[in-house]
Amino acid sequence: MGEPTLRLRATTLAELGFVLSLEADADVEPFITAWPPSRHAEAIGAADEAHFLVVAAARRVGFVLLAGLVEDRPRVELRRIAVSPRGMGLGRRTLALVLDCAFGRLGAERVWLDVLPSNARALRAYTAAGFAPDPALRETLLAAGRVDPSLRVMSAVPVR
Numbered sequence: 001m002g003e004p005t006l007r008l009r010a011t012t013l014a015e016l017g018f019v020l021s022l023e024a025d026a027d028v029e030p031f032i033t034a035w036p037p038s039r040h041a042e043a044i045g046a047a048d049e050a051h052f053l054v055v056a057a058a059r060r061v062g063f064v065l066l067a068g069l070v071e072d073r074p075r076v077e078l079r080r081i082a083v084s085p086r087g088m089g090l091g092r093r094t095l096a097l098v099l100d101c102a103f104g105r106l107g108a109e110r111v112w113l114d115v116l117p118s119n120a121r122a123l124r125a126y127t128a129a130g131f132a133p134d135p136a137l138r139e140t141l142l143a144a145g146r147v148d149p150s151l152r153v154m155s156a157v158p159v160r
Helices: 013-024 037-045 090-105 120-129
Strands: 006-010 049-056 059-067 075-083 110-115 152-156
Touching (some): 013 037, 013 075, 037 049, 075 090, 090 120, 120 152
Parallel strands (some): 075 110
Antiparallel strands (some): 049 059, 059 075, 110 152
16 A cells, blocks of 8 residues: 655644644654744744645644745755654655755755754755755854754755
8 A cells, every 4th residue: 555645734833732742752852952832833924934744644743844935046944854753764755845845836946954963863864865965063053051063064956
C-alpha cells in the first residue's frame, strides 16, 4: 500500500498545542528554542511567514515555519521544522515538500536555514534534500543564558 501522502497545510490557532508539544519533545528541544504560543500565533498571521502543519492522511505529524516571503524574489528561510515520529523518513519527505512549495508556489530563488553542528540527524537530512554548506555563524545563538557553538548555515537552490 505504501507510505501515506504528506501535505503541508496552514496551521490554525487551535492547533498550537500540537506545535508546542513537538517543540517540547526531548529529541527536538535541544535543537529548537521553544517559542511561546503568542509568537507562533504571530507567525500564523504574518505576511512574511508561513506556518504549516505536516499532515499524513488525516494525522498531524509535524510543523514547518518559513520566513522571508515578502521580497520580490524571496530568499526563504526554513526557520523551524519538527516531525514525529522520527527515523521513518518523514523529515526528508517533508523537506522535499518544503522545497517544492518554496521554489514553486512561493517563487524563491534560494532556501536557507541554520543548524547546530551537533544536530547530525538534521545535517544528514538537509544534505540529502540538496542543501549545501554556506559560511558558519560563529557563537551567535544565546540560549538559556549561554552562547551556543557556531551555527552551520546551509542553502538550496532550484534544480535547473
